[in-house]
Amino acid sequence: MLTWEFSAQDLARTRFARSPLCEVTASVEVLKDPSRHAVHLPWVRQASAQLAGVGWELLSQLVRLPTVYVPDFLTPVPTASSPTIEQALADLAATDPAAVRRDLARIGGELSPLVAELARDPEVGLARLVAEIRVYWDTAIAPHWDRIERLAEGEILRRARQMAVGGPAALFADLHPQVTWERDTLRIGYRMVDAHRRLDGERGLVLVPTVFAWPGVFSQQNPPWQPGLVYPPRGVATLWETAGSAVPEGLTRVIGRTRAWLLAELDAPASIGELAERTGLSAPNVSHHLTALRGAGLLARHRTGRTVMYLRTDAAELLLRAVPADG
Numbered sequence: 001m002l003t004w005e006f007s008a009q010d011l012a013r014t015r016f017a018r019s020p021l022c023e024v025t026a027s028v029e030v031l032k033d034p035s036r037h038a039v040h041l042p043w044v045r046q047a048s049a050q051l052a053g054v055g056w057e058l059l060s061q062l063v064r065l066p067t068v069y070v071p072d073f074l075t076p077v078p079t080a081s082s083p084t085i086e087q088a089l090a091d092l093a094a095t096d097p098a099a100v101r102r103d104l105a106r107i108g109g110e111l112s113p114l115v116a117e118l119a120r121d122p123e124v125g126l127a128r129l130v131a132e133i134r135v136y137w138d139t140a141i142a143p144h145w146d147r148i149e150r151l152a153e154g155e156i157l158r159r160a161r162q163m164a165v166g167g168p169a170a171l172f173a174d175l176h177p178q179v180t181w182e183r184d185t186l187r188i189g190y191r192m193v194d195a196h197r198r199l200d201g202e203r204g205l206v207l208v209p210t211v212f213a214w215p216g217v218f219s220q221q222n223p224p225w226q227p228g229l230v231y232p233p234r235g236v237a238t239l240w241e242t243a244g245s246a247v248p249e250g251l252t253r254v255i256g257r258t259r260a261w262l263l264a265e266l267d268a269p270a271s272i273g274e275l276a277e278r279t280g281l282s283a284p285n286v287s288h289h290l291t292a293l294r295g296a297g298l299l300a301r302h303r304t305g306r307t308v309m310y311l312r313t314d315a316a317e318l319l320l321r322a323v324p325a326d327g
Contacts, residue, residue, distance in 0.1 A: 002188040002219055004205065004227065005198045011168045013204025013226075016156045017078035020085040021092065022230050023141060023148065024133055025075050026212035028063040039214055042240035047140040054139055056132045058125070061112040071103035074129075077206050077220050077228035085137050093130045097122035147239055147274065148211050153304045154269030155209040155233030158311055161300070165314075175207075176217045176231045188219055188229070199227070209233035235268020238278070248323040255296075259289050263298060263320065269311035 006014075027047075030037040034044045063070055073095045080087070100122040104115060111119060118125030141148075163171040172181035178189040186205070199205070206228040208220075214232035221227040251260040258281070265275060272290065276283040290310050293299045298316040302309050312320075 002190055002193045003196045004186045004188075005196070006184050006186065006205075007199065007201040009201040010199040010204045014168075014171070014207070015204065016081065016159070016207050016209070017228075018082045018149070018152055019075070019078050019208050019210065019230070020083065020088045020137070020141075021133075022075050022208055022210045023212055024059075024137060025063050025070055026210055026230070027141065028059060029065065029067055030212050032060075032063070032065050037212075037214060039237050040212065040240065043144070050139050051136070054135055056136045058114040058118065058129050059132045059136060061114050062118075062129075064107075069106055071100075071107070072220065072222040073099055073103050075220065075230075077222065077225050078208065079225070085134075085142075089130050089134060092133075093126055095122070095126060100126065144239070150271060150274060150307065150309075151211060151235055151239060151268055152209045152233055153307070154235070154309055154311065157269050157302050157304060157309055158234065159207070161302075161311070171207075178217050179229070179231070186229075188217060193219075197221070197227075203227065205229060207231070211236055211239065233268065238265075238268055238270075248320065250323040251319065255293075258285075259293055262286065262289055263293060263312065263316055266299070266310060266312050266316075269302075269309040271307050271309055275310075 027043075030040045031044060031047065031051075034041055037044075062074055073092070076091065078088075083091075101119055104111065104119045107115070114125075118129070159171055159175075162173060166173070169181055172179060172186060180187045180189075203226040206226045208228050208230045209232070210230045211232060213230050214236045216232075218230040219227065220230065247257065247261045247264050251263070254260075255263075261279065262275060265278060270278075272283050272286050275281070275290075276286045279286070290299060290301075293316075294301055294310070298313055298319070299310050300313050302311070
């Protein structure tokens with residue numbers, strides 16, 4: 001069990017951020033052990049074929065299985081809320097060589113050949129690593145990035161709404177089965193870690209929703225940076241599924257099949273365009289039904305950047321739980 005003890009100031013400084021590099025490293029773990037990440041199998045099949053002939057050996061050797069430690073310089077806690085892959089790679093390329101050697105020394109045991117080369121000459125090795133990640137990203141992640149980013153944005157929106165309704169403690173409610181909050185302490189269940197850490201009141205915690213982290217949860221702590229908690233956002237399975245969500249038949253008789261279908265599809269917040277793509281309905285048709293559901297108090301509407309996201313209200317959640325999918 002890893003525990004983090006919070007002060008009121010730590011809660012005040014707790015924030016969300018996105019991390020393209022966390023998605024990259026977690027996706028490498030998925031490719032190496034797809035049996036542990038069944039939700040991502042459709043992506044694994046596609047990415048494996050696309051990556052054939054692409055060189056990413058150094059990245060692969062840095063993300064070892066079983067994953068006990070991934071070097072901190074490869075997955076830094078984001079200082080910005082939503083860095084682009086270009087910003088993340090520029091920061092990676094500028095990593096202090098001493099920090100690279102320090103993190104690689106934490107791996108323990110004999111280093112693999114390319115990792116040993118990185119330790120001997122961090123500047124040359126980082127240039128190679130950045131180039132590998134760029135190609136890996138363009139091939140395996142970029143085609144899906146818009147959907148991944150929307151899912152993470154929806155997760156942040158949902159958590160913000162929970163906190164607005166239930167206070168800071170509600171932020172951690174159902175975050176992950178291994179994560180619990182009690183009084184001023186966040187507990188993270190690990191098989192191989194047993195530590196208690198007191199946050200110093202100056203840094204807080206960065207929550208990093210990461211699609212490819214599913215089904216796990218990971219902590220990051222690399223002073224003087226803020227500690228981070230990497231966890232999968234709600235609705236990860238909707239990224240790759242082609243079949244629609246189960247529609248409660250009883251609910252279709254009350255509000256109609258299309259509206260019940262859209263309500264069921266919003267297990268995670270989504271935009272009109274995403275729902276249209278997922279369901280095959282036209283965007284104007286989706287918009288018409290969402291407006292009706294919102295008018296009935298079953299949906300809320302929030303803007304994140306240039307995208308308008310729709311999410312189920314508590315009334316909708318109660319309604320869906322009350323009506324089984326088989327009617």
